[in-house]
Amino acid sequence: MKLGWIAVAVATVAVFGESPGALSITVQDAQSQVAAADSVYGCVLCHADKRRAFIEGIHSERGIGCHDCHGGDPASLEAVTAHSGTYIGTPDKLATVELCGSCHSDPDRMRQYGLQVGQVAEFRTSRHGQLLLGERNTDAPTCTNCHDAHTILTPDNARSNVHPTNIPGTCAGCHQDESLMAKYGLSTDQFELYRASAHGVGLFERQNFAAPSCVGCHGSHAAMPPQVSEIANVCGQCHVLVRRAFDAGPHGAADRAGNLPGCTACHSNHETERVPPDTIAETCVECHDAESRAAQLGVEAEELIVAAQNDLQAADEAIEELVVAGWQVGDLQFRYQTALTDYLQIAEFQHSLDVEQLEDLGRRVGSISRDIRATAEVSAEQRWEHKLLLVPVWFLTLSAIVLGWFKLRSLKE
Amino acid sequence: MASLINRTRDVLSRWRRRFRDDLKASTDASFLTMPRFFGLLYGPIDRSLPIDQALRKALAYRLPAHVGWRHALGGVAYLLFMVMVVTGVLLSLHYRPSSEEAYGSIQHIVTGVTFGWLVRDVHVWSATLIVIVVLAHMARVFFDGAYKPPRETSWLIGLMLLFVVLAFGATGYLLPWDQWAYWTVTEVLNTIAVLPLLGGVIVTALTGDAFVSGATLSRFFALHVIILPWIAFALLIFHFRMIRTQGVAPPRGKAKSETEGHSFFPHHLLRSFLVSVVVLAIVISLATLFPRPLAAPASPVEPPGELVSTWVVVDVSLALIRFFGPWGFALFTLLGLSMAFIPLFDRHPERRHRPVTAVGVVFFVGFAILWLVGHQLRFAGPDVGAPTATEIAEPAQSGLP
Numbered sequence: 116m117k118l119g120w121i122a123v124a125v126a127t128v129a130v131f132g133e134s135p136g137a138l139s140i141t142v143q144d145a146q147s148q149v150a151a152a153d154s155v156y157g158c159v160l161c162h163a164d165k166r167r168a169f170i171e172g173i174h175s176e177r178g179i180g181c182h183d184c185h186g187g188d189p190a191s192l193e194a195v196t197a198h199s200g201t202y203i204g205t206p207d208k209l210a211t212v213e214l215c216g217s218c219h220s221d222p223d224r225m226r227q228y229g230l231q232v233g234q235v236a237e238f239r240t241s242r243h244g245q246l247l248l249g250e251r252n253t254d255a256p257t258c259t260n261c262h263d264a265h266t267i268l269t270p271d272n273a274r275s276n277v278h279p280t281n282i283p284g285t286c287a288g289c290h291q292d293e294s295l296m297a298k299y300g301l302s303t304d305q306f307e308l309y310r311a312s313a314h315g316v317g318l319f320e321r322q323n324f325a326a327p328s329c330v331g332c333h334g335s336h337a338a339m340p341p342q343v344s345e346i347a348n349v350c351g352q353c354h355v356l357v358r359r360a361f362d363a364g365p366h367g368a369a370d371r372a373g374n375l376p377g378c379t380a381c382h383s384n385h386e387t388e389r390v391p392p393d394t395i396a397e398t399c400v401e402c403h404d405a406e407s408r409a410a411q412l413g414v415e416a417e418e419l420i421v422a423a424q425n426d427l428q429a430a431d432e433a434i435e436e437l438v439v440a441g442w443q444v445g446d447l448q449f450r451y452q453t454a455l456t457d458y459l460q461i462a463e464f465q466h467s468l469d470v471e472q473l474e475d476l477g478r479r480v481g482s483i484s485r486d487i488r489a490t491a492e493v494s495a496e497q498r499w500e501h502k503l504l505l506v507p508v509w510f511l512t513l514s515a516i517v518l519g520w521f522k523l524r525s526l527k528e
Numbered sequence: 529m530a531s532l533i534n535r536t537r538d539v540l541s542r543w544r545r546r547f548r549d550d551l552k553a554s555t556d557a558s559f560l561t562m563p564r565f566f567g568l569l570y571g572p573i574d575r576s577l578p579i580d581q582a583l584r585k586a587l588a589y590r591l592p593a594h595v596g597w598r599h600a601l602g603g604v605a606y607l608l609f610m611v612m613v614v615t616g617v618l619l620s621l622h623y624r625p626s627s628e629e630a631y632g633s634i635q636h637i638v639t640g641v642t643f644g645w646l647v648r649d650v651h652v653w654s655a656t657l658i659v660i661v662v663l664a665h666m667a668r669v670f671f672d673g674a675y676k677p678p679r680e681t682s683w684l685i686g687l688m689l690l691f692v693v694l695a696f697g698a699t700g701y702l703l704p705w706d707q708w709a710y711w712t713v714t715e716v717l718n719t720i721a722v723l724p725l726l727g728g729v730i731v732t733a734l735t736g737d738a739f740v741s742g743a744t745l746s747r748f749f750a751l752h753v754i755i756l757p758w759i760a761f762a763l764l765i766f767h768f769r770m771i772r773t774q775g776v777a778p779p780r781g782k783a784k785s786e787t788e789g790h791s792f793f794p795h796h797l798l799r800s801f802l803v804s805v806v807v808l809a810i811v812i813s814l815a816t817l818f819p820r821p822l823a824a825p826a827s828p829v830e831p832p833g834e835l836v837s838t839w840v841v842v843d844v845s846l847a848l849i850r851f852f853g854p855w856g857f858a859l860f861t862l863l864g865l866s867m868a869f870i871p872l873f874d875r876h877p878e879r880r881h882r883p884v885t886a887v888g889v890v891f892f893v894g895f896a897i898l899w900l901v902g903h904q905l906r907f908a909g910p911d912v913g914a915p916t917a918t919e920i921a922e923p924a925q926s927g928l929p
Contacts, residue, residue, distance in 0.1 A: 438822060438823070438824060439821040439822055439823075440638070440639075440819070440821075440822070441634065441635045441637075441638030441639055441645070441822045442635065442639055443632070443635050443639070498819070501645065501646070501816050501819075502816055502817065504646070504812070504816055505812070505813055505816055505817075508809055508812050508813070509809060509813070511805075512805050512806060512808075512809035515801070515802065515805045516802060516805065516806065519798055519801060519802040519805075520802075522794075522798060523795075523798055523799070523802075526790075526794060526795055526798070
């Protein structure tokens with residue numbers, strides 16, 4: 116018995132000796148509480164590695180212990196007696212859902228943490244849940260595959276598997292497994308495509324957490340590929356104005372009639388391809404006949420948008436030119452922002468294919484751009500006038516050189 | 529009473545006599561003709577302080593026969609220095625040394641002040657030309673062997689003046705407080721900070737904050753317009769005094785100048801005048817044709833896409849930092865500083881010391897090459913370590929630990 120106590124103390128020291136130092140004060144407080152409890156907590160004697168992983172997570176911080184999930188007698192320091200009674204060992208995938216749900220579906224327990232309780236119900240509706248709970252297919256993930264079994268971290272922790280920047284990697288852990296995905300006829304290139312997409316660049320490069328990761332479109336616990344008829348709704352959750360314009364136009368009607376795969380018809384899905392303004396007409400003829408009215412509409416829209424884009428670019432360059440020349444450009448930058456807003460509205464309203472509206476917005480962009488360029492021209496004229504100063508300067512200089520040269524020669528003679 | 533009248537009459541007659549002598553002397557052609565003719569005070573002053581005599585002596589000073597056009601480089605450097613003093617004073621009337629107002633005041637100088645653009649760009653271009661001219665002057669002195677005893681002190685003071693000129697440029701570079709100035713200074717200070725021993729201390733003293741901020745701008749401004757000018761004038765006076773005392777160095781390989789050449793006035797003064805006129809015309813032309821561009825206002829949180837260099841030393845520094853790292857920058861600086869010890873190794877007036885020549889060649893040619901290379905490059909913005917999407921690691925295997 117005495118040896119057992121020494122072992123507990125040694126194990127505690129060993130585990131704490133390796134624990135990372137950069138933890139928040141709250142976690143450190145929790146750790147010290149757990150350490151105090153360790154002296155009478157038998158599980159850590161043999162499962163020091165599990166304890167090390169567990170103590171970093173939120174469950175440890177909330178005072179949950181091994182026996183709360185695994186059962187058994189933590190007060191026992193002998194393996195046989197510790198693994199007796201309510202002990203369930205390592206729960207399988209199905210039992211894990213039930214085990215997690217026993218707390219996380221209980222509103223009385225979750226209320227204090229402000230957590231939703233619908234995860235298990237949502238999971239049941241997901242493709243993962245259908246496979247696991249409905250078909251007893253253990254290829255499907257359970258709670259611990261995404262959240263980890265022991266180091267359960269909150270989503271705002273950058274080390275968490277479900278932190279926004281880690282979610283694509285977590286999903287890819289299975290969805291990049293070719294042998295696993297081949298069984299279900301799924302491709303494995305989603306992560307690569309997403310990483311290069313506008314959404315991926317927004318999330319990874321700009322650390323813009325508003326950019327959707329996998330769960331933004333597919334849902335998290337209720338993960339499921341959107342149906343064709345749902346695509347516009349899914350994208351429209353964020354792209355509200357685009358969706359409104361899309362619904363108002365002929366493509367919206369076609370989508371509602373089930374003749375168009377929503378936004379993905381032009382933008383694809385995981386790679387969320389941009390359609391550059393100068394390729395709009397080209398994109399239209401992928402579906403429409405080149406001689407059709409629809410294709411002609413595409414050409415008109417392309418011309419308008421390209422002209423507005425050029426106007427905007429010219430205004431931007433003019434402001435840049437003025438900045439370099441030392442002009443104060445606060446007012447012009449404000450006007451440029453107005454033009455930029457109009458241009459962004461063009462980008463949205465093009466989805467309605469309302470050419471008159473596009474023309475109106477294009478005129479406003481062009482008008483502001485002309486004003487800004489006119490100011491830049493005034494600056495350029497001033498700089499040109501400055502150069503005229505060189506005429507008298509060099510006339511006087513050359514005169515001085517000639518006169519001085521003659522004087523030097525006469526002095527030498 | 530009678531004695532008082534006599535004494536007054538004596539004083540008046542003595543004053544009348546001196547005034548008549550002064551008037552007579554004013555018919556003599558001299559620089560001081562006009563003040564002498566009009567000034568009632570000048571006569572008494574000149575009698576107690578022999579300005580006229582000193583001036584005549586200076587003008588009559590005969591320079592050795594080998595002194596030619598290439599000896600004008602030192603004078604050109606001084607001319608450019610004075611141009612920078614005058615334009616600097618004019619700029620200081622409008623410039624506001626605070627992080628909130630510095631950028632706006634530069635915009636005001638360039639667009640709102642009459643000929644402000646010219647004053648600023650002449651100041652900026654003089655800063656580049658003075659470095660080139662000082663180095664050319666130094667190279668001329670070096671390859672003429674003019675640093676040898678007894679002129680080693682003059683060489684040392686000249687070298688100190690070079691570093692003062694560089695310090696002037698470095699402190700002045702931040703003052704526009706635009707993105708290029710801010711991030712160039714940040715990059716150079718970051719480079720110095722990693723050097724052992726003095727690196728961190730120097731950067732902390734110069735920055736006055738955890739990063740380049742308004743405190744740094746205040747320090748750089750104080751160095752630029754208060755501290756460095758005093759040092760520069762003191763060193764200049766010392767430098768000129770040494771040259772006047774020891775005379776111009778003899779031609780290479782000779783212990784003494786053999787023949788006396790022309791007097792300073794009018795020969796050399798006329799040459800100096802011609803060179804000055806040409807230099808001023810070049811500076812004004814460069815300022816007019818290639819004004820110093822202004823970047824966006826400095827932002828400590830948003831590095832620019834590229835760093836555009838507007839000073840020759842920045843070209844050299846960034847080329848050193850980007851190609852050879854902090855140690856390349858430090859070693860080249862040490863090479864420049866080591867030039868101070870050259871007179872200790874090369875003392876014989878008639879002999880060439882090859883290792884010393886090699887040091888000089890590496891320094892001057894190295895500077896020229898680095899400048900040319902640096903000037904051709906469009907320096908990418910400072911690396912702030914942000915990953916790109918394609919650099920994000922592959923998904924880690926879930927399951928800790």
